[in-house]
Amino acid sequence: MIVIMHDAGGPELVWIMLALTAWLAVVAGAIAIGVHLIRQSRPVPRRLPSPLDILERRYAAGELDRDEFDEARARLREHDIDL
Structure with missing residues (x-):
């Protein structure tokens, strides 16, 4: 073999x-x-702008003066929105 x-x-x-x-x-x-x-x-996922972001954007664009901005921001702080 x-x-x-x-x-x-x-x-x-x-x-x-x-x-x-x-x-x-x-x-x-x-x-x-x-x-x-x-x-x-x-x-x-896109994050929606917060109320404070919108407020700051409107202030920067000149839609609000300083007093209106401060008043609106104080109201947001009262309700603890975005802070």
């Missing part, structure tokens, strides 16, 4: 490992791109 033994090492093993590594890199890259696209497509 003649037994033919095949050498499992050598250049063939190097090419097999290289091919497996390349496929793993492709799969990992596809997963990373998919995760990035999913995370990017989620809407970012």
Whole structure:
């Protein structure tokens, strides 16, 4: 009986490992791109401006004078709104 033994090492093993590594890199890259696209497509919750933000914006735009601003801010503080 003649037994033919095949050498499992050598250049063939190097090419097999290289091919497996390349496929793993492709799969990992596809997963990373998919995760990035999913995370990017989620809407970012927007914070509504607080009453004090609106009041400060109106004062900065010149819609309110200093006395009106101080009075409105004092009323907001009475009710603990945004402070």
